[in-house]
Amino acid sequence: MIISRLKKAASIFRREEDGSVAIETVIMVPILFWTFLSSVGIFHAYRQHSISQKAGYTIGDMISRETNPIDQEYLTGARKLFQFLTLTELNDTTIRVSSIKYDATQDKYLKEWSKVSGPGKSEMTASQAEGLHGRLPIMKDDEFMMVVETWIDYDPVFDIGLNSHDVVNFIFTRPLYAPRVCWNQCN
Secondary structure, three states: OHHHHHHHHHHHHHHOOOOHHHHHHHHHHHHHHHHHHHHHHHHHHHHHHHHHHHHHHHHHHHHHOOOOOEOHHHHHHHHHHHHHHHOOOHHHEEEEEEEEEEEOOOOEEEEEEEEEEOOOOOOOOHHHHHOOOOOOOOOOOOOEEEEEEEEEEEOOOOOOOOOOEEEEEEEEEOOOOOOOOOEOOOO
């Protein structure tokens, strides 16, 4: 008798649909909300990477057009422009500008000069310049190339599994109106 009552109650419970919408809502709303936040967070990360790259190319193009020697004040101004273009805080951005010369007889990249504006990074070393094979295009003997590297500290807008990281760009540009871009004064 108890077993038949349980079977009858289970049968009625299975056929009843009251409250199913509420249960589905309780299950689906958090999933939809998390999906929406994840989409916004991922879009923001890609957008920041894209803006950073475009701003880096702008800085590289600006420096490659210089015919007069540049100095630390110019580099600080370039960093402030980069910060403005990327909509970040100034202390979250760093740029490093290096003048690289190719020596065909040694098949070697040589650092003419390298300067940094911003925290946490140092000037490019001679060994780092030599390691640019594969990252720079084919160059003629004694040709100069400007290498602009940028860093932004990126913190995700939502905690969706993306970690804080540096957005790094490596941009190279040939000097446009002069054979090279000089630091302080040309020799």
